[in-house]
Amino acid sequence: MRILVTGAAGFIGRALLQRLLVDTDGADITGLDLVAAPPEASGARLSWISGGLDDRAVLEQLGAASFDRVFHLASVPGGRAEVEPALGRRVNLDASLDLLQLLAQHGNRPRVVYASSIAVYGALSGAPVSAQTEARPLISYGAHKRMVEIALADHTRRGELSGIALRLPGxxxxxxxxxxxxxxxxxxxxxxxxxxxxxxxxxxxxxxxxxLSAKVAVDNLIRAGEIDVCGTLQLPAxxxxxxxxxxxxxxxxxxxxxxxxxxxxxxxxxxxxxxxxxxEVDAELALGFAHxxxxxxxxxxxxxxxxx
Known part of the structure; x- marks a missing residue:
């Protein structure tokens, strides 16, 4: 099995990478981030790409490989994306869409776990929230996350990817x-x-x-990569x-x-x-996701x- 983790040196990506290196015997893992690999991320099974998804050369390097499972965590945080909208669009939207298209072209229908966000909901009215709650994002970060959710669902409908988007809370x-x-x-x-x-x-x-703790967030990401269910889910918290x-x-x-x-x-x-x-996350709890x-x-x- 070949696994790709984008944003692999970030807060969640780093913890996910550690888990994958321990729990996936025999899997070849590629980590991608703007910075060098963290010290604890090492081993013969790990390859590292230093660069951004908005770099065409990085995408071409990824395109030369075929992955079975992809955890797409890389993004520009919401506050910075508002201050630097061109950067936010380039990374959070355009590069994410390019990555999905690249993965879809290999023809092996990889499992793609996309780290979306509760920012897609926008202002919360006080009514209970679920994955079926209408998305009305108030910031570009949330809008871009929602657009990538839709693109992932479309690639999945076409049979090119097996996609699941998880809306992460705090x-x-x-x-x-x-x-x-x-x-x-x-x-x-x-x-x-x-x-x-x-x-x-x-x-x-x-x-x-x-x-939600980082530990349990990683547990949930791992679970999402293992099951066959596709679509958009709200992580329990x-x-x-x-x-x-x-x-x-x-x-x-x-x-x-x-x-x-x-x-x-x-x-x-x-x-x-x-x-x-x-x-309201009864459906997600029934699938094995947890708080x-x-x-x-x-x-x-x-x-x-x-x-x-």
Whole structure:
């Protein structure tokens, strides 16, 4: 088996690559990212391509190989894509479409797992959200993710790819320094409390979001590569308030460390990242996708060595 991981040096890609190197005996794995391979990514089964998908030479190099399974994680984050719209379009949309077309031309119908995003939904009304919720993205990042979902579905309809798009929620805990994401407080809160540091949280204790650890996100990506189901799915996640996360932190570290957290709510952040409704993911759970189970398990998984 030949496996391709794009964005392989990123937060999720790095953890996925580690898992694949351990769990897929005999598979030849190609990692692609703008930077060099991370130190822990090594071995005779791993090939590395340093470059971007928006580089024609990189695409030609990929086109020379045939892959059985592809995890497409590479993207320009939403905040940067808004500031640099040409870059966002070139990488998140144009290069992704080119990659799908290239994979489709080999004729072997590879399994393609695409990391989409809850950004496709846009403003959340308070009604429960599922993969069937109408997509109304409010930023270019979400719009481009939705366009690639549609293109993947079309290639799948034509029998050229076996495509599944997973809409990822907030994944924690991103490594420090955590920046460039409006949801950075989700990771920074966990890091600060686990380290016994003071922290001014920019949302209120009542702010509610969808939480998923990097470990379980990788479990779900692996699951998506193994099953035959195609289409667009919403990954399960725990819907937790900051107060519930704080209770989980107190359970793990005692009450003293969470007591060092103060609250200085920023309404612009809380409006976007702190008012998430219920998720309806019964179908995804039935397919073997999962969340962390509890706040304490999510925190433990999120701060687990190898995923931070």
């Amino acid at each position: 994944i924690v805990a991103r490594p420090r320094p955590v920046s460039g994401f409006g949801s950075a407080f989700m990771s920074e809160l966990l890091h600060a409390v686990s380290a016994g540091e003071s922290y001014a949280c920019p949302v209120s204790p009542d702010a509610t979001a969808w939480w 725990l819907r937790l308030s900051i107060a519930e996360v704080m209770a989980g932190l107190a359970l793990l570290y005692g009450a003293e460390r969470p007591a060092r957290v103060t609250f200085d709510p920023d309404d612009s952040i809380e409006k976007v990242f702190g008012r998430f409704p219920m998720l 962390d189970g509890s706040a304490a398990e999510m925190i433990t998984n999120a701060l687990r060595a190898g995923y931070i």
